[in-house]
Amino acid sequence: MAIQIVVTGGQILGKAFYEAGRQAVKNAKAAPASAVGSDVAGVRHATTGSPTDKLTREHRMTLDEAHLILNTKPDSTIESIKNHYEHLFKMNSPAPKAPKAKEATPKPKPTGKAAKAVVVPTNSHYLQSKVVRALERIEAELKIAKEDGEVVSKAEGAAAEEAVAEAEAGSEKKP
Structure with a gap:
């Protein structure tokens, strides 16, 4: 058996x-x-020679993914996108270290419910880099749209001009 x-x-x-x-x-x-x-996602299908597909392959991120990461809509203004970017970047940054006092007395560790209430700040370099890449992808798309004259509205035109100016200013600062 x-x-x-x-x-x-x-x-x-x-x-x-x-x-x-x-x-x-x-x-x-x-x-x-x-x-x-x-x-x-999306990079495999970016096989044409269009500027958008080139940007998708270069940044390894579609425009939709960039908007999802920054929690914005495709018709958002550059100010709104930058506000979301700054918020997400700060939330994933390490907290600034406070200077230590020379004669600090050790504090007793909390016990019981107070121990559970202590929140340890966390940060993520990975998420920070995703947020930065998403902003770069959106700015690159706006720059291409401005160069090609595909800007539809005045708000988008102003946003594209601002993004291009900031991108150029940022590239001049980098060595």
């Missing part, structure tokens, strides 16, 4: 591994080798 259970279990396990192997081979054949680990 025990031998029959072991044999049946082995057959089931063998079939499962065989099917998993077949599926892995199918998946490996379906995805090109260059796309493994480097596919970003």
Whole structure:
């Protein structure tokens, strides 16, 4: 009886591994080798020579993704986008370190409910870089739109001009 259970279990396990192997081979054949680990949503489909697709490949982020990261809408003004950017950047920045007092007395550690109420500030360099890249992607799109004369409204035109001016000022400051 025990031998029959072991044999049946082995057959089931063998079939499962065989099917998993077949599926892995199918998946490996379906995805090109260059796309493994480097596919970003939308980048694979950015294959035309249009300026927007070039920006998508260059920044490895679509315009929609940039707006999602910054929690803005595509028709938002540059001021609104920059406000969202600054807020998200500050929230993910490390807190400034307070200078230590020379004669500081150690504070007792809170216990009970007070210990649970203590909030440890967190920061994320990864999220900060995503926020920066999202702003760069939106500014690049506005710059291309201004160069091509595709600006539809005066508000967008002013926003594009401001973004281009700030981008140029920022590139002059960098070594």
